[in-house]
Amino acid sequence: MSLKLYSIYYDVVSCITADKGTKKFSTTKKSFYFYGGMKKFVYICSLKNRFNINMTFTEQANQIFVQAIRDYHLTDNVDTPIRNPYERDSIEFSLYLKCWIDTVQWHYEDIIRDPHINPTEALALKRRIDHSNQDRTDLVEEIDTYFRQLYSDVTPLPDARLNTESPAWAVDRLSILALKIYHMREQVERTDATEEHRARCQAKLDVLLEQQVDLSTAIDQLLEDIKEGRKYMKVYRQMKMYNDPSTNPVLYKK
Secondary structure (H helix, E strand, C coil), rough: CCCCEEEECCCEEEEECCCCEEEEEECCCCCCEEEEEECCCCEEEEEECCCCCCCCHHHHHHHHHHHHHHCCCCCCCCCCCCCCCCCCCCCCHHHHHHHHHHHHHHHHHHHHHHCCCCCCHHHHHHHHHHHHHHHHHHHHHHHHHHHHHHCCCCCCCCEEHHHHCCCCHHEEEEEEHHHHHHHHHHHHHCCCCHHHHHHHHHHHHHHHHHHHHHHHHHHHHHHHHHHHHEECCCCCCCCCCCCCCCHHHHHHCC
């Protein structure tokens, strides 16, 4: 029987398989992988939610990313209006919006690679991609502003170090990684593809899931280091020039 991999981001997870009525518990540092038959009806319950135990930042973020991706694919249409379920100005609102933008742009990129696309439509779509990229950058910087305010009272230790990227740009990678996992799993589950194709995609999916665990852990560790003063909370703005008519020579020389 073919197997399906579920990656659950909780320290403790209870899984009940309805077909056998068995219960399994697993405790890990960061994630739990459940292998079950694709036709099994699996109940997955988070003990953290049950007992109201605080989640780490990335556990919360990964949940929201899955929610945004799932909500988009209810219609799977790039023109679907966003219905953000979170309170405006909250970090949850920003995370949901971030992943929604990434998801729409993922599908823009699929569409524009159609070799038969009308050139006029392709140009219009390229403009939408440019706009989406700017929205994505602006939002990442807003999320970094949230972190900077969150840790504004922290005094860095004398030996505090810098990090190669800010927390929000790492979160940006985590959002896109959630999309890669979703779409790679689609390939694994394709019934019209060859067994070789599905096997190759399963191998890639396994790597992506491992990367998700590692990146989530690294982000949580970075936030903990900033909170404890072991690393600086320092933000550099992207300062993109090609969208600015005062710095793009093609625009300001006209």
